[in-house]
Amino acid sequence: GAVVSQHPSRVICKSGTSVKIECRSLDFQATTMFWYRQFPKQSLMLMATSNEGSKATYEQGVEKDKFLINHASLTLSTLTVTSAHPEDSSFYICSARDWTGPYEQYFGPGTRLTVT
């Protein structure tokens, strides 16, 4: 089956620093990738949709200058949390869509970000 990986799985950073999270589709090409955020005991909230080679589309209320998304290739998307604050601490999950199958959206294992 299609596999999506994320790196790192856990990261702790200091307030004010930036953190980059990578999302890779390992055995398929993903023209579209999605980034979700999940706070404790809550559901997944869609942050943005990224298409390979173009700018990401952000959901309402998500600061595009704070959450930088780059989808430079068909197998890699990155999310950079800039000038992180403790309230950015969350579980970030990426998802990739196999271009050959419109219904299938495969999820990565998530990255736990803690900002101290």
Added chain:
Amino acid sequence: SQQGEEDPQALSIQEGENATMNCSYKTSINNLQWYRQNSGRGLVHLILIRSNEREKHSGRLRVTLDTSKKSSSLLITASRAADTASYFCATAHSGNTPLVFGKGTRLSVIA
């Protein structure tokens, strides 16, 4: 924004009992999917049901979809302690739009 609302928010049952979770959504959909998430872990895809389907089975799972009521249910039969997790429904408005998740149901199965 979140599309679905799960009901109940939390459910506690004894091992061997059946667990039923419901999901309601607001707009038209192309498909509805159910996921499981163990605490602090990633998502596990359980089942996908398309808008033209009414019922689907997978092992101990049974999913129904009523598009006229904009609702779906997930039934887990003969529950096990290992079924303890959060369960989310997720809907896609069309084939190429992102999945939007409901608030989830936290299921506890007591051995």
